Amino acid sequence: MSDNPLTSAQTLPFQTVLIANRGEIAVRIERACRELGLKTVMICSEADRHAEYGKRSDQFLCIGPATAGKSYLNQDAIILAARLTGAGAVHPGYGFLSEKASFSDAVAKAGLAFIGPPASAIATMGDKISAKRAMIAAGVPCVPGPDTALPDDALAVERTATEIGYPVIVKAAGGGGGRGMRVVTEPGSLHEAIALTREEARQAFGSADLYMEKFLEHPRHIEIQVICDNHGNGVWLGHRDCSMQRRHQKVVEEAPAPGISPQFIEPVGRACVEACKQIGYRGVGTFEFLYEDGAFYFIEMNTRLQVEHPVTEMTSGIDIVREQIMVAQGTPLPMDQSQVACTGHSIECRINAEDPKTFMPSAGAVAEVVLPKGQGVRVDTHIHDGYRVSPYYDSLIAKLIVHAPTRSAAIATMREALADMRIEGIETNLPFLRELLQDEGFARGETDIHYLEKWIKHRGAA
Ligand code: ADP
Numbered sequence: 001m002s003d004n005p006l007t008s009a010q011t012l013p014f015q016t017v018l019i020a021n022r023g024e025i026a027v028r029i030e031r032a033c034r035e036l037g038l039k040t041v042m043i044c045s046e047a048d049r050h051a052e053y054g055k056r057s058d059q060f061l062c063i064g065p066a067t068a069g070k071s072y073l074n075q076d077a078i079i080l081a082a083r084l085t086g087a088g089a090v091h092p093g094y095g096f097l098s099e100k101a102s103f104s105d106a107v108a109k110a111g112l113a114f115i116g117p118p119a120s121a122i123a124t125m126g127d128k129i130s131a132k133r134a135m136i137a138a139g140v141p142c143v144p145g146p147d148t149a150l151p152d153d154a155l156a157v158e159r160t161a162t163e164i165g166y167p168v169i170v171k172a173a174g175g176g177g178g179r180g181m182r183v184v185t186e187p188g189s190l191h192e193a194i195a196l197t198r199e200e201a202r203q204a205f206g207s208a209d210l211y212m213e214k215f216l217e218h219p220r221h222i223e224i225q226v227i228c229d230n231h232g233n234g235v236w237l238g239h240r241d242c243s244m245q246r247r248h249q250k251v252v253e254e255a256p257a258p259g260i261s262p263q264f265i266e267p268v269g270r271a272c273v274e275a276c277k278q279i280g281y282r283g284v285g286t287f288e289f290l291y292e293d294g295a296f297y298f299i300e301m302n303t304r305l306q307v308e309h310p311v312t313e314m315t316s317g318i319d320i321v322r323e324q325i326m327v328a329q330g331t332p333l334p335m336d337q338s339q340v341a342c343t344g345h346s347i348e349c350r351i352n353a354e355d356p357k358t359f360m361p362s363a364g365a366v367a368e369v370v371l372p373k374g375q376g377v378r379v380d381t382h383i384h385d386g387y388r389v390s391p392y393y394d395s396l397i398a399k400l401i402v403h404a405p406t407r408s409a410a411i412a413t414m415r416e417a418l419a420d421m422r423i424e425g426i427e428t429n430l431p432f433l434r435e436l437l438q439d440e441g442f443a444r445g446e447t448d449i450h451y452l453e454k455w456i457k458h459r460g461a462a
Pocket of ligand 1 (some may be wrong): 143169175176177178179213214215216217219221248288290299300449
């Protein structure tokens with residue numbers, strides 16, 4: 001028997017949570033559930049069926065083959081698993097089905113609580129044009145450019161580009177993962193860029209809608225974490241800097257973003273919470289901004305838990321996953337904005353199973369894992385001695401997080417923790433991270449979203 005009858009509202013209390021994910025985030029969610037006295041069901045693919053971490057949960061169920069499309073992305077199989085095991089809620093984690101409005105909807109229709117926002121909010125924010133429109137309406141600063149799809153009329157498109165001013169970026173409304181966008185530096189290449197992006201968008205995202213905005217040349221990536229309950233309350237939990245990216249993938253994240261005063265970010269944080277109220281948002285979410293020359297520009301909202309949530313947990317002292325589960329149960333947020341106080345500085349390094357020079361994924365058996373310890377050191381991971389890293393999924397195998405009173409102290413703690421951490425038997429990016437954390441430019445907080453790629457190039461040439 002499910003603990004939610006079919007007629008129940010989406011936020012009825014539940015006793016058992018099905019975790020529709022794998023790896024470190026499945027372990028993270030399982031721990032939060034256990035602390036709340038909830039039972040857990042983990043699902044897995046055939047590739048993960050022998051994973052030790054599955055034994056932590058009350059039930060561990062293989063739902064399909066290694067190919068994610070047939071297991072971790074198989075909505076029907078996941079909902080059936082929830083019914084068979086008596087789960088009353090589904091936590092999607094990040095990636096996989098976490099930002100699929102159809103999944104949130106299917107879970108709700110099955111009479112289960114979706115630990116995430118309602119389908120309508122995911123759909124609004126999943127379409128970048130409607131997201132931009134909603135943000136403008138809520139007073140959130142956006143990148144200059146219209147909040148409408150590009151028309152077919154060639155002259156009108158040229159006029160829009162001229163009004164914005166070159167360089168511009170043409171983006172797919174349904175784009176994601178850094179795909180479906182093209183920078184246009186001069187009028188001569190505008191139409192070709194639009195045609196190519198439109199075709200790519202049609203094939204990859206099922207919608208040919210495009211929009212155009214100003215291309216910012218040296219921005220930082222700054223984001224704001226929010227959490228909202230089902231009773232009209234919402235708070236923002238400070239900001240993070242995730243500018244250290246390679247191929248649009250974040251590598252090092254930190255909170256707070258260096259050099260941004262609390263007074264300066266506060267109106268932006270307030271506008272994010274206001275936007276959540278306007279779109280009927282519930283759960284955790286992240287507003288992503290580009291920040292250039294002292295101004296913030298919204299680019300997208302992630303309607304889910306993020307990989308880098310721990311740096312905000314460390315500075316705010318708030319267990320984001322615990323709160324996320326509780327608001328899905330209908331519990332009012334236990335704090336208001338005046339009770340949110342972020343202290344110190346936190347940094348996260350993503351530990352990937354990959355070659356530290358070529359970044360090629362590295363699968364296989366982990367011979368030995370030695371985790372760093374000490375004041376202000378946290379490791380979120382699912383691996384252990386003998387764990388087999390599967391070639392089928394993301395190469396993230398651990399997150400090393402530190403917290404210290406100041407940024408320079410956090411960098412010192414991270415350097416030592418990286419030096420102490422060992423993962424033998426497979427290649428990892430630990431040597432790369434050790435070198436990166438010695439970089440003086442990073443230490444001075446002089447990064448933008450191109451910094452890491454340039455650093456890698458320079459390092460290769462050195
Ligand atoms: P996705 O959903 O694919 O992650 P985003 O809209 O978040 O797409 O953009 C991904 C990345 O593309 C950003 O982190 C940034 O590096 C770059 N980008 C997007 N829009 C702009 C812009 N207007 N100016 C400069 N860079 C941009």
